[in-house]
Amino acid sequence: MPDILSSLRDLDQFDHIREVVGAGERCAVTGPQQSGAAAVIAALMQDFGGPTVAVCPTVDRAEELAEDVNLFAPGAACLFPALEAREPDELPDEEIITARMSVLRHLALGQGAADVGEQDRWLTPGPDTRLVVTDACAFLQATLRPDQVGRESRTVEDGAELPPHELVEWLVDRGFHSVPRVERPGQYSMRGGLLDVYSHGASRPIRLEFFGDRVDSIRRFDPSSQLSKEKAERCELMAAESPLRSPEDRRGHLLSFLPDDSPAFVLEPADLSRRAHELWDEEVSGTFSVEPREMWNMLGAHP
Numbered sequence: 001m002p003d004i005l006s007s008l009r010d011l012d013q014f015d016h017i018r019e020v021v022g023a024g025e026r027c028a029v030t031g032p033q034q035s036g037a038a039a040v041i042a043a044l045m046q047d048f049g050g051p052t053v054a055v056c057p058t059v060d061r062a063e064e065l066a067e068d069v070n071l072f073a074p075g076a077a078c079l080f081p082a083l084e085a086r087e088p089d090e091l092p093d094e095e096i097i098t099a100r101m102s103v104l105r106h107l108a109l110g111q112g113a114a115d116v117g118e119q120d121r122w123l124t125p126g127p128d129t130r131l132v133v134t135d136a137c138a139f140l141q142a143t144l145r146p147d148q149v150g151r152e153s154r155t156v157e158d159g160a161e162l163p164p165h166e167l168v169e170w171l172v173d174r175g176f177h178s179v180p181r182v183e184r185p186g187q188y189s190m191r192g193g194l195l196d197v198y199s200h201g202a203s204r205p206i207r208l209e210f211f212g213d214r215v216d217s218i219r220r221f222d223p224s225s226q227l228s229k230e231k232a233e234r235c236e237l238m239a240a241e242s243p244l245r246s247p248e249d250r251r252g253h254l255l256s257f258l259p260d261d262s263p264a265f266v267l268e269p270a271d272l273s274r275r276a277h278e279l280w281d282e283e284v285s286g287t288f289s290v291e292p293r294e295m296w297n298m299l300g301a302h303p
Contacts, residue, residue, distance in 0.1 A: 038068030050130025054265035074228035075128035109258035142289035174239035264302035
């Protein structure tokens with residue numbers, strides 16, 4: 001795959017695209033489709049780094065693009081999915097919340113902040129991720145603000161002085177639920193001096209052992225067997241991104257996490273515009289922070 005990108009970058013047409021985008025101007029590219037479009041994006045990312053975003057009409061097309069980009073540049077692309085809840089008072093699937101929070105953490109807090117455990121989930125951000133691929137619905141939906149993502153995370157370090165009841169209060173205030181057995185993100189369980197927490201944006205839960213008000217050990221554990229695994233020096237806890245949060249918290253959108261000069265790739269713009277208006281007309285706009293007519297102004301502000 002690197003040979004394909006090298007050949008592509010040697011073309012005069014590619015030099016023109018690179019110059020236009022590098023000057024902060026918009027550029028329309030016709031011809032490349034499917035894997036060809038992914039190759040162009042992967043080649044351009046070598047010059048402009050990231051983070052950046054690619055918007056597709058549908059989630060299927062977004063998944064295909066992310067997978068194809070990763071064929072040319074392994075680990076470079078991740079997927080930002082849409083909340084499945086159709087109205088603000090509906091609860092979305094926890095896996096969707098976790099996937100979205102992984103991306104928002106990666107964008108707001110930098111590389112390595114996406115996940116507190118293993119990078120083992122499909123199309124989630126990792127150390128080499130520079131491109132966020134999304135679909136029309138996810139792009140239009142509200143997110144936490146970038147500053148809110150930072151404030152709603154908490155670092156716990158081995159040996160730190162931290163009363164366990166204080167940490168439990170922090171979890172409850174941010175929507176975590178007490179359960180007898182922690183198996184899914186958004187859950188915690190306190191048993192004596194042990195506190196199990198499954199953070200949003202994490203691939204596995206963590207087990208904190210307290211000695212009085214001091215964190216005595218931090219271990220990740222298997223939610224199926226409940227057996228402790230490797231030790232960790234620190235862990236990150238992250239609150240949920242949910243439609244039930246206050247409107248003040250959910251005034252962000254995906255582009256608010258990107259630098260102003262970050263390129264934005266739009267695939268199949270006519271289909272994207274049509275799909276955005278379909279979603280709006282289907283009365284699923286309760287979770288949106290962007291109207292379809294605003295979408296192009298926002299994207300047009302990026303090269």
